Amino acid sequence: MDAPELKQAVETLLFISDQPLDAAKIAAALGRKDKDAVAAVVAEVQKDYDERGGPVRVIEIAEGFQMATKPEFAPYVRNLYKERMTMRLSTAALETLAIVGYRQPLTRAEIEEIRGVEVIAALETLLEKALLKVVGRRETVGRPLLYGTTPEFLRHFGLRSIADLPPIDTFKPSEPTEAEKAALTEVDPVDGEPVTVAVEAPAEQEIVAVESEPAEAEAAAETEGKSEEA
Amino acid sequence: MNAKTYEVHLEMFEGPLDLLLYLIRKNDLDIQNVPVSKITSEYLSYLDLMKELNLDVAGDFLVMAATLMQIKARALLPSQEEGTGFEGPDPRLELVNKLQEYQKFKEAAGFLQKRADEWSDVFYRGAPTFAERDKALNIRIFDLLATVRDVLDRAEAEGRVVTGEEYPIEHKMDKILAMLAEKPYVTLREIFVGERRRKAIIACFLALLELIKLQRVFGRQEGPFAEILIYKKETPPEIVTAIWPSEELPTPSPVQLKEEPEPDPELPEGGPALDRESWLAAAPDAVQEPEENNDGRP
Numbered sequence: 001m002d003a004p005e006l007k008q009a010v011e012t013l014l015f016i017s018d019q020p021l022d023a024a025k026i027a028a029a030l031g032r033k034d035k036d037a038v039a040a041v042v043a044e045v046q047k048d049y050d051e052r053g054g055p056v057r058v059i060e061i062a063e064g065f066q067m068a069t070k071p072e073f074a075p076y077v078r079n080l081y082k083e084r085m086t087m088r089l090s091t092a093a094l095e096t097l098a099i100v101g102y103r104q105p106l107t108r109a110e111i112e113e114i115r116g117v118e119v120i121a122a123l124e125t126l127l128e129k130a131l132l133k134v135v136g137r138r139e140t141v142g143r144p145l146l147y148g149t150t151p152e153f154l155r156h157f158g159l160r161s162i163a164d165l166p167p168i169d170t171f172k173p174s175e176p177t178e179a180e181k182a183a184l185t186e187v188d189p190v191d192g193e194p195v196t197v198a199v200e201a202p203a204e205q206e207i208v209a210v211e212s213e214p215a216e217a218e219a220a221a222e223t224e225g226k227s228e229e230a
Numbered sequence: 231m232n233a234k235t236y237e238v239h240l241e242m243f244e245g246p247l248d249l250l251l252y253l254i255r256k257n258d259l260d261i262q263n264v265p266v267s268k269i270t271s272e273y274l275s276y277l278d279l280m281k282e283l284n285l286d287v288a289g290d291f292l293v294m295a296a297t298l299m300q301i302k303a304r305a306l307l308p309s310q311e312e313g314t315g316f317e318g319p320d321p322r323l324e325l326v327n328k329l330q331e332y333q334k335f336k337e338a339a340g341f342l343q344k345r346a347d348e349w350s351d352v353f354y355r356g357a358p359t360f361a362e363r364d365k366a367l368n369i370r371i372f373d374l375l376a377t378v379r380d381v382l383d384r385a386e387a388e389g390r391v392v393t394g395e396e397y398p399i400e401h402k403m404d405k406i407l408a409m410l411a412e413k414p415y416v417t418l419r420e421i422f423v424g425e426r427r428r429k430a431i432i433a434c435f436l437a438l439l440e441l442i443k444l445q446r447v448f449g450r451q452e453g454p455f456a457e458i459l460i461y462k463k464e465t466p467p468e469i470v471t472a473i474w475p476s477e478e479l480p481t482p483s484p485v486q487l488k489e490e491p492e493p494d495p496e497l498p499e500g501g502p503a504l505d506r507e508s509w510l511a512a513a514p515d516a517v518q519e520p521e522e523n524n525d526g527r528p
Contacts, residue, residue, distance in 0.1 A: 018355050059352075066354055074351030089346065091339065092244055098338035114332055117245025117290045157342050158349035171337035 006030070010041045020064025020151060062154035063161050092122040097131060097153065102168050105135045105146035123147070131156060246294030247332045249276060254329070261329055266305060266322065270298040297321060373451065373458060374418070378435050381422040385431055397430045402437030403446075410447060410462040418449070418458040 001009065013026055023039035032038060042065055046058040049067075059068045069077060089097070096119050099111050111119050126132040127147075135148035149162060159165065243249045253272050254261055274295060280287050301322045409416050421438060425431045438460065441447045451458050 016355070069353045071351035074353070077353050089343070094339035094342050095244060095335055098335045098342055101342070102335070102338065114328075114335060115245055116247035116294070116328065116332060117288065155354070156349070157345040158352070159345070165338075166341070168334050168338060171334045171341065 001030075007041055007044060010038065011045050014042070014045060014058055014065060014067050017066060020062040020066040020155065022064040025064070060160050061158065062151040064151075066155075090122065090125075092119065093126055096122045096126060097149075100132055100147050101149055101153065101162065101165055104148040104162075107138055107144040107146055109144065111147070245288070246273075246291045247329060248336070249273065249291070250294070250329060251333055251336070261333070262326060264326065264329075266298065266301050270295075270302050273298055297325060301325065373455060374449075377418050377458060378422075378431070381419065381425075381431055382428055385426060385428050397427075397433035399433050399437045399440060402430075402434045403441055406434070406437055406441060406460070407446065407462075410460070415459045415461045418460060421460060 009030055010026055013021060013029055023035045023042060026042065027033065027035045027038040030038065042058075046060075046065065049056065049058050055070050055073055056067050057070060058065055061068070092115075095115055096111055099114050100106065103110070103114075108119060108123060111123070123132070127134070129152070130150050131153045132147050133150050134145050136146045137143040138146055153159075154161065154164075243252065250269065250273065253259075253269055253276070254264060257268075257272075259265065259269070277287060277291055277295060280291075304321065406416075406421055409420065418438075422431055422434055425434055438447070442449065445463050447460050447462050449458055449460050
């Protein structure tokens, strides 16, 4: 296989794959042992796509590479797949994901210890959506199941690997959400007066940005730009 | 007012810790030095309100109420001499630690939400999926039987006799599912690996048919005489093995055992039915495929 053909083969695999491919997987599919050389070709293909400036990019995501559409064309994709539901996660689900993301592998009881409330329902949903998976059992009494995150978890949150999560100690308290305020303002049983809380800058902006590929950063910026317009 | 006419499930507070954090933020309190008596009375009044609104107050909320009151009572007791070491773990400190920890994860959850929103406009290819018709049992029944015949012949060759053993089909079903838990498909032959006795092999085969009937697995064959492959159906009764999700989970379709136009007259009524006894009786003779199918696969 000469160089141009190799590059096209790599591009083909990236095109057809429904999940992120790492160099090892691509090399295996091509029947090659030189993983590093393949990784270099992947980088070339990625660069080609970036330079071409087309609507599809090769991004590094979930411990591999995958073709992805650009955010600015999202509305049309949504139109095309109107009937498909977008995955919307509840607060309970997100908290559970955060806990597992940082503390994995851990048992259900350990998640509940942190959340102070049972998580069975949320956990089941997350397993079903393949954002979490069972990774083993703890060798203690009852051999409880241990949970961990999946590649889909990484992809859903736009992470290259679990190490992309900012350190847990970077998170600081935030103000009550608008929903919380609205819901409780009228019925504050304690002082009988509407509750008002000084609104400061949303805590999200304090959060250390995840170190991103230039392409990803661009994507994030584009998305942010759009949400501000909205 | 009619009590219990309706129930409301409010998901706003994810639990007692969430409610406590809310109260702390609302009153602009320092989490390290929460005035327990003030926060306890607020907490209890919210609990009353929730009950009044017919909200489903989970037991966790009541446990927290007890903890708060314990801390409060402890604070009211005359303080013991310092350093006596009688105190054991300080429930107040424990609560503060838990609150702080939970708060971090709550923020982390918010961060994840933000990331998910940012990335919700990025789309990937869907999986190349099998069309629904491919998931039917499109195997030539003769190839199916030929494989079993072949495996059975080998069994004779090894011929060790252990009597008085039972081969429950359920066990074999478990075995097949366990094989499929590790890889996306197995060959039909692999299913019989490790089975020595005719009855065990037949039980295995019946287990396979049963799994196909239950739509837990399906078989495919690339062409006549090709190796028969057994795949697991992706609708997961076992979420434990979290497969990479395809864009659309296939809805199970009725799998029909498509028989050849000219069914083998020696087959028991209704094709490969799951009547074990008649099968056991009929098996040795029912399979009369020409030798040509023994194309010597490993």
